[in-house]
Amino acid sequence: GVYTVSAGEGKGFSSFYVFGKNLSLIGCSTKDCILLYKKEPEPEPSASVQPGSAPKLETFLICAGAGDPTLIKRLTFRNDNSSSVKTKFFGVGGGHVQIEDCLFDGVMSSEVDAVYANSAICGSLAHSYPPPRVSIRFCIFDHCQSYGTATFSRSCGSLSSSYFINCGRSAVTAMDAAKVSVLN
Secondary structure, three states: OEEEEOOOOOOOOOEEEEEOOOOEEEOOOOOOOEEEEOOOOOOOOOOOOOOOOOOOEEEEEEEOOOOOOEEEEOOEEEEOOOOOOEEEEEEEEEOEEEEEOOEEEOOOOOOEEEEEEEHHHHHHHHHHOOOOEEEEEOOEEEOOOOOEEEEEEOOEEEEEOOEEEOOOOEEEEEEOOOEEEEEO
16 A cells, blocks of 8 residues: 655654664565655744744664664655655664665655665764664665765665666765675
8 A cells, every 4th residue: 555654743754763673664565565755734833833943854764773684675665745855765873774676766856865874863872773784685766866866874785786767966875984885
């Protein structure tokens, strides 16, 4: 089915957080299992809410524990946000995350990145998790047009047998001593 990942009224952003756990999120197919990222319109400003004070970011943040990797497999991640909302389908702040046979569909938005790996995401909790390591295999990245479709900073990554189309500035970005291998 289609599952909408959205923020409710009064929430600054929509995110799922996985801290210190390793999980498996496996769909039956990229055609039939879709996570739709959609930020609800912000409520009208009131005396207690400052206009524009809510963060404009949507992500699925993973800080996995040691041991077996967190597995994300056979899912479609689709953006349904406007260009004013920065969507990062995955933020990996720690641990090993393995992404296989997934479709990342930015849907023509200029502010979509698929995967961002950086221990700084965790802030002061970064020392509590193993350094981020992301393995991506058999994935399709379409219209992920922000800074980098797959961005690695102070982390390790491997990409194999994946397809990038209509990407923004770069398909794969490695910075701040990141170690990344790309095959096929």
